[in-house]
Amino acid sequence: xxxxxxDRTSAETAALVEFVFGAASAEIPDAVLHESKRCLLxxxxxxxxxxxxxxxxxxxxxxxxxxGHEQAFALGTATRxxxxxxxxxxxxxxxxxxxDDTHVPTILHATTPLYAASVALAQWRGRSGLDxxxxxxxxxxxxxxxxxxxxPEHYDAGWHMTGTTGPLAAAAASGRMLNLSGPAAVxxxxxxxxxACGHREQFGTMAKPFHAGHAAAAGAxxxxxxxxxxxxxxxxxxxxxxxxxxxxTVSTPADLVQGLGERWEIFRNGVxxxxxxxxxxxxxxxxxxxxxxxxxxVDDIEHxxxxxxxxxxxxxxxxxxxxxxxxxxxxxxxCAIALLDGAAGERQFSDANVTRADVRxxxxxxxxxxxxxxxxxxxxxxxxxxxxxxxxxxxxHASGTPENRLDDDALAEKFRDLVGPVLxxxxxxxxxxxxxxxxxxxxxxxxxxxxxxxxxx
Amino acid sequence: xxxxxxDRTSAETAALVEFVFGAASAEIPDAVLHESKRCLLxxxxxxxxxxxxxxxxxxxxxxxxxxGHEQAFALGTATRxxxxxxxxxxxxxxxxxxxDDTHVPTILHATTPLYAASVALAQWRGRSGLDxxxxxxxxxxxxxxxxxxxxPEHYDAGWHMTGTTGPLAAAAASGRMLNLSGPAAVxxxxxxxxxACGHREQFGTMAKPFHAGHAAAAGAxxxxxxxxxxxxxxxxxxxxxxxxxxxxTVSTPADLVQGLGERWEIFRNGVxxxxxxxxxxxxxxxxxxxxxxxxxxVDDIEHxxxxxxxxxxxxxxxxxxxxxxxxxxxxxxxCAIALLDGAAGERQFSDANVTRADVRxxxxxxxxxxxxxxxxxxxxxxxxxxxxxxxxxxxxHASGTPENRLDDDALAEKFRDLVGPVLxxxxxxxxxxxxxxxxxxxxxxxxxxxxxxxxxx
Numbered sequence: 056x057x058x059x060x061x062d063r064t065s066a067e068t069a070a071l072v073e074f075v076f077g078a079a080s081a082e083i084p085d086a087v088l089h090e091s092k093r094c095l096l097x098x099x100x101x102x103x104x105x106x107x108x109x110x111x112x113x114x115x116x117x118x119x120x121x122x123g124h125e126q127a128f129a130l131g132t133a134t135r136x137x138x139x140x141x142x143x144x145x146x147x148x149x150x151x152x153x154x155d156d157t158h159v160p161t162i163l164h165a166t167t168p169l170y171a172a173s174v175a176l177a178q179w180r181g182r183s184g185l186d187x188x189x190x191x192x193x194x195x196x197x198x199x200x201x202x203x204x205x206x207p208e209h210y211d212a213g214w215h216m217t218g219t220t221g222p223l224a225a226a227a228a229s230g231r232m233l234n235l236s237g238p239a240a241v242x243x244x245x246x247x248x249x250x251a252c253g254h255r256e257q258f259g260t261m262a263k264p265f266h267a268g269h270a271a272a273a274g275a276x277x278x279x280x281x282x283x284x285x286x287x288x289x290x291x292x293x294x295x296x297x298x299x300x301x302x303x304t305v306s307t308p309a310d311l312v313q314g315l316g317e318r319w320e321i322f323r324n325g326v327x328x329x330x331x332x333x334x335x336x337x338x339x340x341x342x343x344x345x346x347x348x349x350x351x352x353v354d355d356i357e358h359x360x361x362x363x364x365x366x367x368x369x370x371x372x373x374x375x376x377x378x379x380x381x382x383x384x385x386x387x388x389x390c391a392i393a394l395l396d397g398a399a400g401e402r403q404f405s406d407a408n409v410t411r412a413d414v415r416x417x418x419x420x421x422x423x424x425x426x427x428x429x430x431x432x433x434x435x436x437x438x439x440x441x442x443x444x445x446x447x448x449x450x451x452h453a454s455g456t457p458e459n460r461l462d463d464d465a466l467a468e469k470f471r472d473l474v475g476p477v478l479x480x481x482x483x484x485x486x487x488x489x490x491x492x493x494x495x496x497x498x499x500x501x502x503x504x505x506x507x508x509x510x511x512x
Numbered sequence: 513x514x515x516x517x518x519d520r521t522s523a524e525t526a527a528l529v530e531f532v533f534g535a536a537s538a539e540i541p542d543a544v545l546h547e548s549k550r551c552l553l554x555x556x557x558x559x560x561x562x563x564x565x566x567x568x569x570x571x572x573x574x575x576x577x578x579x580g581h582e583q584a585f586a587l588g589t590a591t592r593x594x595x596x597x598x599x600x601x602x603x604x605x606x607x608x609x610x611x612d613d614t615h616v617p618t619i620l621h622a623t624t625p626l627y628a629a630s631v632a633l634a635q636w637r638g639r640s641g642l643d644x645x646x647x648x649x650x651x652x653x654x655x656x657x658x659x660x661x662x663x664p665e666h667y668d669a670g671w672h673m674t675g676t677t678g679p680l681a682a683a684a685a686s687g688r689m690l691n692l693s694g695p696a697a698v699x700x701x702x703x704x705x706x707x708a709c710g711h712r713e714q715f716g717t718m719a720k721p722f723h724a725g726h727a728a729a730a731g732a733x734x735x736x737x738x739x740x741x742x743x744x745x746x747x748x749x750x751x752x753x754x755x756x757x758x759x760x761t762v763s764t765p766a767d768l769v770q771g772l773g774e775r776w777e778i779f780r781n782g783v784x785x786x787x788x789x790x791x792x793x794x795x796x797x798x799x800x801x802x803x804x805x806x807x808x809x810v811d812d813i814e815h816x817x818x819x820x821x822x823x824x825x826x827x828x829x830x831x832x833x834x835x836x837x838x839x840x841x842x843x844x845x846x847c848a849i850a851l852l853d854g855a856a857g858e859r860q861f862s863d864a865n866v867t868r869a870d871v872r873x874x875x876x877x878x879x880x881x882x883x884x885x886x887x888x889x890x891x892x893x894x895x896x897x898x899x900x901x902x903x904x905x906x907x908x909h910a911s912g913t914p915e916n917r918l919d920d921d922a923l924a925e926k927f928r929d930l931v932g933p934v935l936x937x938x939x940x941x942x943x944x945x946x947x948x949x950x951x952x953x954x955x956x957x958x959x960x961x962x963x964x965x966x967x968x969x
Binding site (some may be wrong): 137140260277286 | 712741748
């Protein structure tokens with residue numbers, strides 16, 4: 056931990072800010088920008104797909120009740136909210152299904168606060184598609200690196216990373232949308248850092264997606280305030296009473312700068328194939344492989360042993376979920392429904408499914424064993440069949456992780472599944488096409504026009 | 513620390529919520545309501561007095577740029593903002609001078625987030641003066657008790673109490689303005705708790721009053737969301753990954769309920785007579801007593817020894833402040849200017865004063881000694897005179913603390929000093945009169961009309 060005096064930004068923070076706010080959009084490698092484009096497709100799918108979720112509807116309604124200038128869309132509707140409200144509502148929406156992407160090493164859901172804030176500001180301020188992608192890529196870099204500097208102690212203590220480092224990521228992307236530089240960029244980051252919040256106790260309630268929405272709105276507000284001369288501590292991260300010292304007992308500021316500009320954290324992004332907590336995915340993969348590769352049938356199962364990373368029972372240990380939302384935090388439910396339905400998409404996590412008799416019966420046959428030797432992208436599933444034979448599969452890299460990534464087609468399929476019911480398939484295709492072409496768009500107007508439902512179908 | 517299962521609120525939290533949200537306004541003791549009325553006068557004085565401060569002007573301008581329905585005044589102006597924005601702007605304003613009141617045992621600046629949120633909601637929703645006072649008294653009780661359960665470890669770790677427990681206090685007062693009860697009250701508190709934030713690194717920058725504004729807006733938003741069915745964790749404070757466990761290594765949930773309804777925390781409220789960090793006040797008192805009682809003259813001073821609580825140099829140890837704002841966090845500057853000007857009001861903490869030659873010369877003669885035997889309301893000042901004689905004064909209870917409180921007249925004088933320059937003395941008197949009569953007002957309209965500047969003077 057680097058100390059600081061009154062008016063100096065520690066070297067690591069200063070270098071990261073310079074890189075993230077200073078880089079020209081055109082300098083970002085194409086492969087990085089392509090990742091940001093994939094993230095945009097995933098973000099839009101999730102935000103639009105969740106438009107009717109209760110948490111989203113409430114947030115949108117309260118924002119409308121408070122009012123504001125019509126600056127940016129509540130995605131999936133024709134409603135324009137003020138930019139910070141659009142950031143909040145779209146952040147809640149894109150995280151509502153617990154289906155958004157993840158910086159695998161730190162479990163930060165970076166894209167949701169990033170695009171929730173920057174799409175709103177880009178619409179309001181008429182920024183180009185390329186600038187939006189670059190803001191995402193660089194904001195991702197900042198958010199991921201701040202998270203690396205805090206992980207794992209910070210997360211283990213009970214902080215929800217998306218709520219704590221999400222505001223900083225969103226502030227970086229927002230700051231780029233407003234062309235912040237110099238002291239204003241430092242203040243922008245500082246105003247965001249001091250809004251870091253969100254306890255893991257809230258998992259399984261509407262307050263969890265609220266963390267992502269709050270992060271987006273906090274980041275956008277930080278940029279707007281800093282753009283107008285609002286000040287913050289110069290060393291908000293590394294100072295003696297700053298974010299790192301207060302929110303972690305062990306932090307590693309070197310992570311802010313190591314290999315900066317040489318390697319990109321976005322290549323460690325995971326895109327979720329299953330609509331539930333990311334730590335449950337290796338176990339689901341292992342079971343689906345037992346089914347597809349070894350012909351395991353539900354009727355044959357005597358019992359199943361799941362060896363998983365210790366965080367899995369801690370985060371997703373609910374044995375008797377009562378709602379679809381709780382089911383997303385129940386590894387045994389997720390595994391059971393995946394085996395029974397052959398899928399674990401958004402529609403599987405319904406209130407009706409968690410109480411199904413066949414689901415409950417299968418859950419009772421699943422045993423969970425934490426294994427500290429396993430990484431959180433790994434799991435081993437062993438099924439004891441009624442005929443006495445045991446079959447087993449070990450997953451090294453869960454599907455959707457960087458080492459076993461979803462290709463662009465699989466990603467587009469996830470997008471269409473989410474967006475089709477809201478926009479219809481024709482418009483969903485149009486929106487998808489606009490995303491793949493966004494880097495040459497002078498602004499977001501064509502893309503966002505395609506996101507507005509054209510009327511009752 | 514009481515653990516919790518999935519759907520239960522721990523007993524202490526449940527009892528506190530029931531008391532704070534459930535009590536009828538008319539049941540609150542008159543003496544308690546009178547304290548809340550005094551706090552309202554102080555709050556309005558500070559919020560109106562700071563109307564032209566840069567931090568306040570920036571916050572107000574950005575809120576106007578974002579827009580909203582005209583629900584509540586930015587105090588000291590004719591501008592109506594949406595309620596959550598008014599909460600934010602008025603919260604920034606009332607804390608901008610570092611001159612607002614303090615729950616002495618925990619250094620929580622309770623009133624600023626409380627009234628910033630509840631005055632805005634009361635104006636919007638047409639609530640009575642009595643209901644407003646009761647919301648303050650009960651919100652104060654909740655905020656102070658949550659702070660007691662966390663103090664001192666939480667504060668020592670670097671959290672700014674007003675940013676962390678302020679949202680809970682504001683949520684309680686806001687929840688009463690919306691008549692929340694039952695599960696909605698629990699969710700309101702939970703949504704606020706998970707927005708707790710604010711690092712002490714930000715002291716001396718605009719981000720410090722922003723913490724108070726954020727707390728007010730976060731509390732108001734929590735109430736609005738909960739009122740519409742938004743959910744949070746049932747045990748957001750005492751749950752295994754809840755606020756207490758995450759934000760402190762030592763918490764004392766018994767403080768939430770001990771003597772609840774028998775003693776009132778508002779009687780431990782301190783009202784600041786000096787416009788600087790509250791921990792500097794005992795030292796200022798001691799020096800002013802050396803001046804008034806022992807005839808100490810600045811020209812006679814060889815040097816001054818100040819024995820102070822160890823937090824004093826930690827929080828206000830700046831030896832060479834460069835701005836008036838930094839001067840508020842410099843005990844040696846505050847003491848020097850108080851001796852030289854015979855006062856330590858808002859106008860003393862100017863950019864010009866911190867660089868005055870006589871001030872700098874006197875600062876160089878002051879030595880600071882931390883003394884762990886002293887309470888933070890105590891200090892000892894010893895002046896060695898040029899004639900070789902030493903004179904000393906010990907302050908047990910700084911002026912403005914509960915044991916040495918400002919009477920209503922002294923409080924009104926502080927109010928007039930702050931408000932007079934903005935509204936003129938006639939209107940300031942009218943506003944003061946409306947405050948003293950607020951408990952019989954059916955709504956806030958007459959009071960707030962008197963808060964709007966009547967035009968150029």
